[in-house]
Amino acid sequence: PSTAALKGRRVIVTSGPTxxxxxxxxxxxxxxxxxxxxxxxxxxxxxxxxxxxVSGPVALADPWGVTTIHVETxxxxxxxxxxxxxxxIFVGAAAVAxxxxxxxxxxxxxxxxxxxxxxxxxxxxxxxxxxGRRKRDRPALVAGxxxxxxxxxxxxxxxxxxxxxxxxxxxxxxxxxxxxGGDRNEVTLISAAGRESWPNLTKTxxxxxxxxxxxxxxxxxxx
Ligand code: PMT
Numbered sequence: 140p141s142t143a144a145l146k147g148r149r150v151i152v153t154s155g156p157t158x159x160x161x162x163x164x165x166x167x168x169x170x171x172x173x174x175x176x177x178x179x180x181x182x183x184x185x186x187x188x189x190x191x192x193v194s195g196p197v198a199l200a201d202p203w204g205v206t207t208i209h210v211e212t213x214x215x216x217x218x219x220x221x222x223x224x225x226x227x228i229f230v231g232a233a234a235v236a237x238x239x240x241x242x243x244x245x246x247x248x249x250x251x252x253x254x255x256x257x258x259x260x261x262x263x264x265x266x267x268x269x270x271g272r273r274k275r276d277r278p279a280l281v282a283g284x285x286x287x288x289x290x291x292x293x294x295x296x297x298x299x300x301x302x303x304x305x306x307x308x309x310x311x312x313x314x315x316x317x318x319x320g321g322d323r324n325e326v327t328l329i330s331a332a333g334r335e336s337w338p339n340l341t342k343t344x345x346x347x348x349x350x351x352x353x354x355x356x357x358x359x360x361x362x
Contacts, residue, residue, distance in 0.1 A: 142354040143358075145188045145354045146186070148188045148189070149191075151190075151226045152193070153176060153193045153233035153266065154177050154179075154180065155171050155199075157195045157213045157236045158211050162246065170320070171233065173194055176192070178343050182343075182346040183228075183353075191223040192208070193210060193223065195211065217269065224276050227279050229270045229280070231282070232284050233266075237262060238260040239261060282308065282353065283298065285308070286312045287310075292309060295327070299330075305356065308328055308329075323339055323340065323341055324340065325338065328349075
């Protein structure tokens, strides 16, 4: 499939987890290696797009030819995404921590005599929803992921609507799926036009197909 519509287009991709500090030593975070998000950034670059990748802490090399911004927390990720706007396409592949500790301790919390600490949490900003609902500078195409362990399609479609996305990529991450950190992924693409389930593919193949689907949507939207 042709990806010509992506040539020279600006694409922002988020990838990897975010880490929310408890103290200088410990954090809470989601599972994610960044493999899927980084593969999407690389595939978009290969299609001729100008790509900014905003990555949480991962053990991967920065993709060739992609402007990569390294962040740690959800709030840093949001700020980096906003600074990278405007863009034609936004892809939220990061596993952003939904909550952070209200106030991280400035020094290492000592293990010891008293009870284990209890963590007061507060909700993080939703980066994807903020982009999807923007009035000014909203990318022409906003795509998110939905990582679900149950009622995949139902939960994914609800996320597409509530976060104002054009496309949601539903992936089952329940026990045994081995998606986090693995090299393969099995996804269903959901848009207002309907659903498309793909077979189990490598993350590189998923990325190439997604980029082709984005190019198609972008050229349809321009007609
Ligand atoms: O990194 P890998 O090991 O390759 O694994 C890939 C993956 C499973 C992490 C990836 O394919 C994936 O599904 N990413 C999204 C994971 C996730 O956090 O899903 P969610 O259902 O919790 O979030 C839904 C969407 O909202 C996502 O696009 C997420 O980036 C976005 N979000 C969520 C919370 C938040 N505060 N801000 C966000 O932008």
